Amino acid sequence: MEQATRTIYSEYAAYRETQGIIAVEKRQPRDSLTDQFDTLLVVITRDPEVEWTIKHYRLNTLKVSLHLVHEDVLSRWILLNANRRAIHWIAEGTIVFERNDYLVDLKRQLLDFPDEERHLQMTISFAKLLRRFQDGRNLFSRGHHYDAYTHVHHALHHLARLSVLEKGKHPETVVWEQARLDDPDVYKLYEQLLMSEETLDQRIHLALIGLEHLLQSKVLSGGRYLFEIMRERTDPWTMYELMEEERLQEVKVDLSSLIDFFMRKGLIRISYQTTKGAGVELVTYEPVV
CATH class of the missing domain: 3.30.460.10 (Beta Polymerase, domain 2)
Incomplete structure (x- = not known):
């Protein structure tokens, strides 16, 4: 041939x-x-x-x-x-x-698979995981179970990719076979969502609980790329500066929600700068880790 x-x-x-x-x-x-x-x-x-x-x-x-x-x-x-x-x-x-x-x-x-490339992919996957999880949880709380299921399904996919990346591997088209070998907990959660005999709303509810738990375990690896960039200087970052940072363009759409999430987890510290406007302060951010 x-x-x-x-x-x-x-x-x-x-x-x-x-x-x-x-x-x-x-x-x-x-x-x-x-x-x-x-x-x-x-x-x-x-x-x-x-x-x-x-x-x-x-x-x-x-x-x-x-x-x-x-x-x-x-x-x-x-x-x-x-x-x-x-x-x-x-x-x-x-x-x-x-x-x-x-x-x-x-x-x-x-x-x-250079670390910088892998860490970038990890942060991208974490950002997508976080977005899908939050949207799925909100939709579920409003009773939109079919739409919530779609978001939870996608969240698990991004979680599987993140788990594979943590092992130093490229996620492949058969990412669930990789996850089965590399992170059985993630694979088991996916199986539960797809094949459990529970009702749809029960499966989604259990998947959201599992996702929230596993999400917490991925916080440091998922934010590593962002934290490393923010640590390169001693001055805090404004959101504008973070949005304009060339190396963060691939997570730009989710950057605000990432910063908010890491801030609530105590991994990013918030501070304020005075401006020319009376009583107006500019919010700045710096990593704690």
Whole structure:
């Protein structure tokens, strides 16, 4: 099959902007990893005119999907775990072309998983977990059980991802299989929500109790990335400064609720600065941990 697909990817291998090409073969009749195609090709480029595009080919009876993606987009997918299939493509795909060991180095980086990247992903997952938990709890208290169930389900998913990240691993498309091995308590809570013989409202109620307990155990790991940035200077931070901090852009939408949560847990201290307005004070924040 590699010989057949070479007809398609050889054109891209000739471009100097192309850094590497990976081939991923279909493993089963309907394989989402390859978009149901027989072969999926990932062409990584430095061409500034390319962001991410897909082309579909037919070669005799072979169906091929080709993803042409800029290396910066791919790096963002990996850093933020924004496209979990991309991690599978790199880790499990076959290198069919590369320049200067580009893909060998990329595979090695995946295995190394630098702490800064992992801590960022942990804070992102914690922020989403917190948001889903709070929304689910509020909806449940108002009697909207179906909507509450959806939020609790998503909260558990983010909790599972956080547990996997704590073990130094990338969350995969089979994150619940990872959680079953790495954090049985989270997995058991998920099973209880899905398969318990209790009524729906009882299952949601029990899941919320379990989520609140497990949420507390993830506070330090979930906030580590934020705390490390805030500790880099001695002066307290205003909310405006935190919102403008480049390294916090990926949690910007949930930053206010994160700060409020950590403040109520005694992990962030609040202080005030006088302003020109009579009786008006500017609120500032600094980490306690």
